[in-house]
Amino acid sequence: MKGSAYFLFCILIAYFLVGNIQQAYQNEEYVENGIKHYLIFKIIYIHFSPPFIYIQNYFDKGKIIFNGIEYSSGEQIKYKQGRYPLGAILSQDYRFITWYSSENIIIENRFEPNTYALLLPPSYNILPAVSFVEIYSEITMIVTDNIIPSIPNIQPSFPIYFGNLTKNYLKIINKINENPNIKFVPYESIKINNYIEINESKPYTNNPTYNEETKIFINNTIIVNNTLIKREETKIFKINFLNYNFSEQYNKLIDVRKNYTIVYPEKNYGLGMSDYLGNSLIASITQVRIEWSWYELSSEGYVYREKIKNLYGINVTAFTISNVLLRLLEVSHDQENITTYFQLIWSDDLTQVLFKKSIFSLNFIELGKSLGISDNEGKINATFGYKEINNLERIAGNIKVEIQFKGNGTLFKSYEFLVKWVKLATIVKEKSINERIRLKIKVIEFENFTEIKDVLVMLFADDKLIAYNLTDINGETIFNVQNRENYKRIYIKLSPSYSSVILITSELSNIIIDIKI
Amino acid sequence: MSLNIPINKVLLFISTLIISSIIFTSFFSYNIFYYKERIIENYDIKSIKEIFETIIKQLYFSTEINYIKVLNIGNNFINISLYKKMNLTIILLNETFNFEIKYFLIKFNKKTNNNYSLEQFYTKDDEIINEYFDWQSWEILPKLTIKNNFTRINGRMNYHVYLYFLNLNKEIFLTGSFELKIVVDKVYEKIVRAIPYNTEIKILINGYEIEKIQLNRGDIFTLYLSKINLNFLLVRYG
Numbered sequence: 001m002k003g004s005a006y007f008l009f010c011i012l013i014a015y016f017l018v019g020n021i022q023q024a025y026q027n028e029e030y031v032e033n034g035i036k037h038y039l040i041f042k043i044i045y046i047h048f049s050p051p052f053i054y055i056q057n058y059f060d061k062g063k064i065i066f067n068g069i070e071y072s073s074g075e076q077i078k079y080k081q082g083r084y085p086l087g088a089i090l091s092q093d094y095r096f097i098t099w100y101s102s103e104n105i106i107i108e109n110r111f112e113p114n115t116y117a118l119l120l121p122p123s124y125n126i127l128p129a130v131s132f133v134e135i136y137s138e139i140t141m142i143v144t145d146n147i148i149p150s151i152p153n154i155q156p157s158f159p160i161y162f163g164n165l166t167k168n169y170l171k172i173i174n175k176i177n178e179n180p181n182i183k184f185v186p187y188e189s190i191k192i193n194n195y196i197e198i199n200e201s202k203p204y205t206n207n208p209t210y211n212e213e214t215k216i217f218i219n220n221t222i223i224v225n226n227t228l229i230k231r232e233e234t235k236i237f238k239i240n241f242l243n244y245n246f247s248e249q250y251n252k253l254i255d256v257r258k259n260y261t262i263v264y265p266e267k268n269y270g271l272g273m274s275d276y277l278g279n280s281l282i283a284s285i286t287q288v289r290i291e292w293s294w295y296e297l298s299s300e301g302y303v304y305r306e307k308i309k310n311l312y313g314i315n316v317t318a319f320t321i322s323n324v325l326l327r328l329l330e331v332s333h334d335q336e337n338i339t340t341y342f343q344l345i346w347s348d349d350l351t352q353v354l355f356k357k358s359i360f361s362l363n364f365i366e367l368g369k370s371l372g373i374s375d376n377e378g379k380i381n382a383t384f385g386y387k388e389i390n391n392l393e394r395i396a397g398n399i400k401v402e403i404q405f406k407g408n409g410t411l412f413k414s415y416e417f418l419v420k421w422v423k424l425a426t427i428v429k430e431k432s433i434n435e436r437i438r439l440k441i442k443v444i445e446f447e448n449f450t451e452i453k454d455v456l457v458m459l460f461a462d463d464k465l466i467a468y469n470l471t472d473i474n475g476e477t478i479f480n481v482q483n484r485e486n487y488k489r490i491y492i493k494l495s496p497s498y499s500s501v502i503l504i505t506s507e508l509s510n511i512i513i514d515i516k517i
Numbered sequence: 518m519s520l521n522i523p524i525n526k527v528l529l530f531i532s533t534l535i536i537s538s539i540i541f542t543s544f545f546s547y548n549i550f551y552y553k554e555r556i557i558e559n560y561d562i563k564s565i566k567e568i569f570e571t572i573i574k575q576l577y578f579s580t581e582i583n584y585i586k587v588l589n590i591g592n593n594f595i596n597i598s599l600y601k602k603m604n605l606t607i608i609l610l611n612e613t614f615n616f617e618i619k620y621f622l623i624k625f626n627k628k629t630n631n632n633y634s635l636e637q638f639y640t641k642d643d644e645i646i647n648e649y650f651d652w653q654s655w656e657i658l659p660k661l662t663i664k665n666n667f668t669r670i671n672g673r674m675n676y677h678v679y680l681y682f683l684n685l686n687k688e689i690f691l692t693g694s695f696e697l698k699i700v701v702d703k704v705y706e707k708i709v710r711a712i713p714y715n716t717e718i719k720i721l722i723n724g725y726e727i728e729k730i731q732l733n734r735g736d737i738f739t740l741y742l743s744k745i746n747l748n749f750l751l752v753r754y755g
Contacts, residue, residue: 061657224666394671431612446711446735508737517616517704517744 033195037079039105041071042140046097046223046283050078055285055314063089064141066117079137081119088113088141097147097223098241102137111241142241144225146386159317163286167197168313170284173446176359181319182354183269183346186275186412187229192242192264196313202253203307209295217289218261219243227280227321231270237283238274253292273321275412277350286314323347324403326362326417329379330498337383338502340419344378344403353378358406365400366390373406385505389421396422398445399502421502422447424455424509429476433490433514437461439479443471444496445501446508451475455503456495459513461487470497491513546580557679562593566625566655569595573623573659576745577681584624584752587691595691597749598623603638605661605680606721607740609710616742618661618722621685627654639663639727645681659683663728664719674736678728680720681743689749702746712736 045059063070066089071077086107088096096113106118117139147424161168173191174184183191196218222228222242222508230237244262265271293306313360327350329341344353344360360374362382367389391397399419403411424444443455459467459479469477490513496503565587572583600622607614620638622630631649638647639661649656664679691697710731720728732738 395673415699425713427711427713428610428612442713444711444713449713449734505747507707508711512612512708513612515708515742516708517708517742 012049018449036134038076038134038136039066039079040076040136040138041066041073042138044100044142045094045237046139046142046144059143061091062141063142064139065089065478066139075263079119080436081121083116083118086115086117086139088143090143092141092148097142097144100138100140100142100221100243102139103245104137105139107139121330142223144231159315161302161313161315163311163313165196165286165288165311165313167195168284168286168315169195169197170282170317172189172197172282172317172319176355177353183322183348184273185324186274186277186321186441187271188271191271192222192282194222194262194264194286194315196220196230196257196260196262196286196288198258198260198288198290198311200256200290200309202255202310203292203305205296205305207295209253209294210302212251212253212294213292214254214256215289215291215293216248216254216256216258217287218246218260218262219289220287221244222264223283223285225280227274227276227282229274230265231272231274238276242271250430253294256290260412274319277321279318279320282317284317284321286313286315288312320346320348322349323415324353324411325350325415326401326403328419328500331496331502332498333496333503333505337385339381339383340502342372342380342382342401344374344380356480360403360411361406363402363404365402367399370404372511374457389502392506394423394446397422419502421504423504423506424452424496426457426492426494426509426511428513431513433483435483437479437481437483437490438511441471441477441479441492443475443477443509445479445503452496452499452503453498456497458493458495459490460487460493461490463489464508487514488516559609562590562625562655562691565590565595566657569623570646570648572699573657573683576659576699576747577645577662577682578701580701582701585697585699587695587697588715589694590692593626593692595687596622596627597685598608598622598624598629598688599685599692600658603723604721605682606719606724608719608721609708609738610712611739612717614708616744618682620658620685621683621688623657625655627656631656633658635722635725635727638722641728661722665728665730674733676730676732676736676738677741678716678718678720678730678739679741679743681745683745683747684747686748691751696752698752700748700750700752702748704746706742708722708740708742710738712738 041064042057043059043062043064045056047056051479058073060073065085066077067084070089085109090096091114099107099110099115101107101117104120106120107115108118109115109179119137137185139420159170159451171193173193176188177188182333190375198216220243224240225242226238226240228239230239242264244264246260246262290309290311291306295302296305307504324346325345327343327345329343332339334507339341341383342362344355345351346353354376355374355378356389357376358373360380361370362372363370364382364384367384371384372380374380389399398420401417402414403412403418405411425444425446428446429442430438437459439459441457443452443457444450447453451471451473453471453473455471455475457471458465458468458478459481467479467481469479471477492511492513494505494509496505568585572585575581575583598621600620603618603620605616605618633647637658637660641663645660645662647658647660649658659682662679662681665677667674667676669675710732714734716731716732718732718738719726
């Protein structure tokens with residue numbers, strides 16, 4: 001008996017499923033219980049004209065092909081269940097972004113202009129009414145200009161908000177940057193938080209009511225111009241569009257005073273910036289539909305009532321995807337080591353970056369090692385030995401440096417930066433060694449004979465420091481010291497102070513002035 | 518038992534190797550200085566002079582200690598004495614470097630000095646000693662040696678000038694039988710200059726220019742100075 005019951009239950013389930021599918025695919029006009037269903041075609045055009053974004057709801061320069069027939073924006077047909085080919089007709093001036101549809105319509109591939117639409121039985125949001133009801137489902141094509149306008153300068157007027165929604169606030173949260181909503185590096189992982197605030201009062205009624213219901217539908221769409229990427233496992237897609245739907249229901253009429261936070265990405269994918277360098281806009285379009293419905297006692301008995309409030313809010317925020325460059329601020333020296341002080345800067349406006357600390361280090365390619373850790377002002381100090389520099393037999397050269405994420409991760413579109421080093425040379429312009437040692441010394445970069453100021457010139461006699469001076473703006477300094485002892489060996493050593501290049505002392509700069517052999 | 522035979526053979530082989538190496542080492546260490554020593558057993562002052570010549574030439578390039586053992590030179594004598602002080606001057610851009618060269622002579626059976634011309638005090642080729650010869654007596658004068666070359670490294674001309682001269686620490690007179698130890702102490706100095714404008718580097722002896730090198734802006738000039746101090750030490754005398 002028990003086995004037969006299970007068998008019958010399975011048969012019932014199978015019948016139910018097959019019945020539903022059959023119903024979904026039958027090509028019939030859907031008329032039921034006095035409710036007529038229609039399908040409306042819409043084309044929405046989004047035009048980016050910095051710093052503004054325009055949305056045109058009925059765009060007349062494109063057509064939708066549904067089941068082989070062309071429809072303009074606003075046209076409607078009777079709703080028939082089934083799977084239909086769906087296509088877009090657009091001139092070269094415009095570009096397809098995505099399909100958008102009512103809940104009962106499934107677009108098989110929303111991001112392809114040519115796809116299929118699956119029209120399922122409409123979902124009933126209301127109970128059958130005494131009066132005649134028409135219900136509309138929608139297929140919407142969202143298009144934009146084929147050529148995305150360049151955005152030369154982001155005005156400080158961002159973010160822009162318009163709409164009748166109390167608040168629609170967009171915040172891009174980045175994981176490494178401490179200067180949010182402004183600048184990002186390519187492929188930087190981000191999170192987008194969309195805060196929505198609704199403040200709407202329920203409809204007022206004096207009459208007795210029953211079967212009250214409040215439904216809140218939220219549709220949130222993020223629109224960008226190829227500036228975001230979606231990471232799905234190892235695959236990366238450039239995206240124009242992110243969508244999120246949410247609804248909740250109450251069995252009474254309520255004041256809708258609510259705050260919602262919609263967070264992208266969801267758990268099944270990651271979100272990041274793309275490699276599209278430059279200024280860009282991100283738009284958040286939020287549609288909120290509040291449906292209050294109830295039955296109200298009137299002279300005709302209980303009559304179905306409803307109040308629908310459509311709210312929308314558009315927030316446009318500007319952001320920049322920029323590369324990180326490296327600037328050598330100064331170089332300090334001691335006897336064995338060179339310390340280089342770098343500043344990370346943005347490639348677009350060369351301002352200093354404000355990353356969280358310990359995000360970046362520097363890869364000294366020829367030295368074969370990573371040095372330094374960035375602080376929260378984008379500064380990185382790296383110390384290495386003179387002996388580590390290759391090709392020191394030359395007069396001048398470069399050290400190749402690359403910015404990398406701490407722990408060897410390569411920065412996308414990273415450049416090699418060349419830190420110049422040059423050998424110093426000491427020129428003896430005047431020399432007289434008698435009772436007094438009189439010397440006029442000039443310190444130059446030997447490559448191009450540029451005078452170097454503020455170099456510490458130390459005068460030694462028999463390994464004893466007898467005088468020291470800094471070079472002046474002409475790279476010169478004068479010594480005039482008493483020759484107290486009969487020195488055997490008088491020589492000069494240089495110690496470069498801070499400069500913008502690595503100044504290398506060598507036997508060209510640390511010279512013998514006088515010897516007795 | 519079968520294992521003992523090869524082990525014995527191996528041990529025998531190793532023992533032979535050790536013993537032979539000990540014998541060789543002791544033999545070699547005993548004779549190593551003996552091989553370097555030059556032994557002159559006849560009165561032929563010409564042979565003695567040739568040995569001195571060879572040693573002096575070697576001194577420019579090595580720091581080896583040399584030994585000469587003369588069993589008997591009869592009535593001959595060797596006098597190693599200072600001859601003349603001369604000023605070596607190097608003019609480098611705005612600088613002048615002055616060094617004193619104490620020239621010395623090795624005289625064989627000769628009591629008076631020969632007069633040498635300035636050109637005989639220096640050489641730019643391999644004739645690093647000057648010899649005065651007659652059938653009764655000989656004289657050796659070590660010269661100031663000047664060598665130069667240049668290399669081009671990464672587009673830069675690098676001029677290298679090498680100056681070598683000998684310096685006698687103590688005069689000595691040798692006769693009869695003796696064993697001489699010749700100890701060398703070399704003092705090196707390297708003077709490097711970057712050349713900021715076209716110029717000439719000059720080397721002078723007693724004010725006479727003996728070498729001039731044309732240099733251009735951006736060249737590198739390196740002067741290598743080598744003063745070779747000689748000590749003739751009598752090990753035994755009889």
